[in-house]
Amino acid sequence: MPYHPIADYGIIGNLHTTALVSLRGSIDFLCLPRFDSPTVFASILDDQKGGSFTFTGLDKDTNYKQLYLPGTNILLTRFLSKDGIAEVTDFMPIAENKEDFAIFRRLKGVHGSHTFNVEINPAFDYARSGCKAEKREDGTGYTLHDPSGQQPSIVVLTDAELEITDTGLAGEIKLFAEQDVDFILTLESGKQYKNNFFHYFNKTREYWMKWSSRCTYNGRWKESVHRSALALKLLTSAEFGSTVAAATFGLPEVVGGERNWDYRFTWIRDSAFTMYAFLRLGYREEAEGFIEWIQKQCMEELQLMYGIDGATELTEISLDHLEGYKKSQPVRIGNGAFDQKQMDIYGELIDTIYLYDQAGGSITNQFWVGISGLVEYVIEHWKDKDHGIWEVRSGKQRFLHSAVCCWVAIDRAMKIAEARSLPHPRSEWRKVRDEIHADIFENFWNEDLQSYAQFEGSDTVDASALLMPLLRFVSSKEPRWLKTLEAIENQLLADVLVFRYKNEGGSADGLEGEEASFTICSFWYAECLARIGRVDEATLVMQKLLGYGNHLGLFSEEIGIHGEQLGNFPQAFSHLSLISAAFQIDKKENR
Structure with missing residues (x-):
């Protein structure tokens, strides 16, 4: 067939x-x-x-x-x-x-x-x-x-x-x-x-x-948000409490291309964002399950991704006997990025723990010792180069998003400690947090681009900069960030579809060929528009984006320029960012 x-x-x-x-x-x-x-x-x-x-x-x-x-x-x-x-x-x-x-x-x-x-x-x-x-x-x-x-x-x-x-x-x-x-x-x-x-x-x-009846969202986008929540729940393991990034492996980001990855694993980043979505919707039980999994598996040493049972070896191989979707090869199982260094995951995880704490979750002494250990690692390694949020295979750099998340890791840990009167070296953590903040403003700004660059010394615009105000690193009215938003709109936007970066000749990620627009970035864009007061535009962007979902309201990882769903399906990243954008637009409209 x-x-x-x-x-x-x-x-x-x-x-x-x-x-x-x-x-x-x-x-x-x-x-x-x-x-x-x-x-x-x-x-x-x-x-x-x-x-x-x-x-x-x-x-x-x-x-x-x-x-x-x-x-x-x-x-x-x-x-x-x-x-x-x-x-x-x-x-x-x-x-x-x-x-x-x-x-x-x-x-x-x-x-x-x-x-x-x-x-x-x-x-x-x-x-x-x-x-x-x-x-x-x-x-x-x-x-x-x-x-x-x-x-x-x-x-x-x-x-x-x-x-x-x-x-x-x-x-x-x-x-x-x-x-x-x-x-x-x-x-x-x-x-x-x-x-x-x-x-x-x-x-x-x-x-x-x-x-479904436990979902607390009743805003304008109720049907889409509820369907996204149901999809996220399907991707969550009842046995372990972990969440897979997508249901599938091997589905191509571009038909005929080589970006065909296995997403049936638990990324710290994806899962942390997913738990944030669950918490916003009133599903604390799912967040508690993930926090328990985190404490069992990886508080001593954090890696990018795990098997759903906490497995740390996810060796990547190609299934050469399979043709691939519409002849898109290779078909990979396992994921070679499992041992990549990605500094952003510390901030994304501790931010979720902070939100869990705000929602009434429990922070035991043993858990706090583990969190403090993660912060100490960030303090020691925040200047290290890594592979970044997009898991590039072109070598390590000091990525903007990773630096921002190192700041987030320390900032949120300090907030947890202050809220619960937990022991921590306040002056030392604050000193490093502020040093990271200054470093980003001074060393990641590209005057020629009039934008924050993808990594230190880069001349590439990256859509992950949209997360800067979402992670509360900058005000949504910060002039340099507004210039960055303008650069993203000029270089990475096709109507309402946002590309991660321009990958000319594989220069941005080390892989040949182009890719489609990235769905999570498109929903980030809608949320950012709402945050800066362009609410009518945000509403229009959101409505158009929802029109790219399939007949059931499901989204894959990417959307092609002709509107086709591409990449693994359904994708947790896409659905959790839909939920976040819906909340922000509703919030601004109600205000």
Whole structure:
């Protein structure tokens, strides 16, 4: 089957893993049993070998519609043809542990009569292993095995009669109005589910409705903010409290390009921003889970990213046997940036801890000792070069954003200490904090650019400078920052889409080729406009940006100049910045 646009997907999940369901009702991406496990379906990365679970109608002129049940992550896909209307309902019950995985799929005839071809073709272990199918002796369905034994076997519970093929299962289903056929995918080694669709449907719907009702946001952008919150929750591990940066790996930032990364890991930066979004929406429990994970995993020595379970080795390899989305290679798993030095993560983490403290979170003595250790590291290393927020592979520099975040790390730690009367060397911390502030104003300003530069001595404008007032490093009326905003608008803006930087010949990040606009930067821009009082413009920018979301309100990492979604999907960064921009615009409008 040809590749679908990245925008043509919805996501379902059980807080341990997620699956992508296309606008045509096919499951084209699924890792089992965790976010970072090998795939069993990956046709989004190779439409021939990747594996999928498809329902194909015989009418080639079928139209498709897809929607979530309000306030939930239960997905409906509708087939509208000359034969009538049929629909698929997809959801995963919320699982207590990863072995309790299940996907419920109900194919239902709504009106008229329909014939569907069904194919269930897992390709275990990133499509390196294939599939061996057999009928279950109790007559309840089929079992699909990984021939290599690397992944647990999948059980398909169904009353449908399917044929065992070399790649899995296939069959034909005829449906009339009000008839339905259920398919339940579970793990042979996990919870034994029964074919009781409405029981699990109602439990899952109740869970998501209850979770959604806790959201405190009721502003102008309510629908988009709530959908973003639901997407962020799907990317959060119930087992560990950590959050993955995106559901997928290998989806290209430009079709045919080489920026095809694995985002199924926990970046300190992304997770910290995500917890800030949760706290703003009233979800303190999620923030507490992340803070507990942080204290267990990495308070002694902080690295850029971790596995969701705290794993520190994320070796990057290429899956050369996969074609890649629309022939975009290499398809990478693991992430070679895991051992990069990035000084900004200290500020982003401690800022989130500060906000957690402001929301009534607990700062124990042991936790404070760990925070103080991070501050001492910043004091010793704030002048060090690093790879920056964009994880460039062109060598280390003294990046503007990293310097700003070193200031944030000390500033927020001082605020925590003062609020709670915690012991700290106040004069020493204040001295270094103020030294960083002066250094940024003196050494990162480029007079020729009339802008703060990407790194010290650089002649490149970088959209991460938009974070300077968002992190409260400068006033939104600071003349030099306003000049920087003007430079960003002149050099990096295409209507409302903002590019991270100009990458002429790979000079900015060490990789060949161009990239699309960066969605988080575009929402930062909307928020900055609101902060400086250009509220009407901010509102227009926000509305236009929301129009680039897909039919379900989901965003990938980047948006192409022709409006296409690009990069891994859905992307936590994009959704948390949407939430932040919505809050700021509402705040200014209400004022």
